[in-house]
Amino acid sequence: MAKQYNFTRLKKLENVLLSIGIRRGFAPKGMHILRVKGRKSGLFREMVIDPIVVDGNRWLVAPFGVVKWVKNVRRAGEVWLSKGKKTEHLKLREANAQESAPVLKAYLNRGYTGSYFDAKLDSPLPEFEAEADRHPVFEVVEATDVSE
Secondary structure, three states, X not given: OOOOOOOOHHHHHHHHHHHHHHHHXXXXXXXXXXXXXXXXXXXXXXXXXXXXXXXXXXXXXXXXXXXXXHHHHXXXXXXXXXXXOEEXXXXXXXXXXXXXXXXXXXXXXXXXXHHHOOOOOOOOHHHHXXXXXXXXXXXXXXXXXXXX
């Protein structure tokens, strides 16, 4: 059975340090800061995310499940993605299970979130389709550069 995600103090510290690196432009390859308006407070929330490109399309994956940012994105439908001095405003669409399967498999291939999935790298796509409700995937349908 897949591991349950717990947002511990250590993970919070890791995200703070990654955020500092991302803002300064020297974070790990691909890492970005995602800003989304909170569905209850209306205040902007930030978290670290690692978008993926599959078949020429950009995707945001929730490897740890239906966490707060996922619920906020479902409500807002838009986010701001930043790295260094570059910021983009993105409009998103949640993918269905069939669309999500190859994206989840490619994301799992990155190697650092596998314990949160029941499917394994060599699993067929239908097993990744079964994961889609536990690991939402959002397609970037429109991107606008809003860098200062």
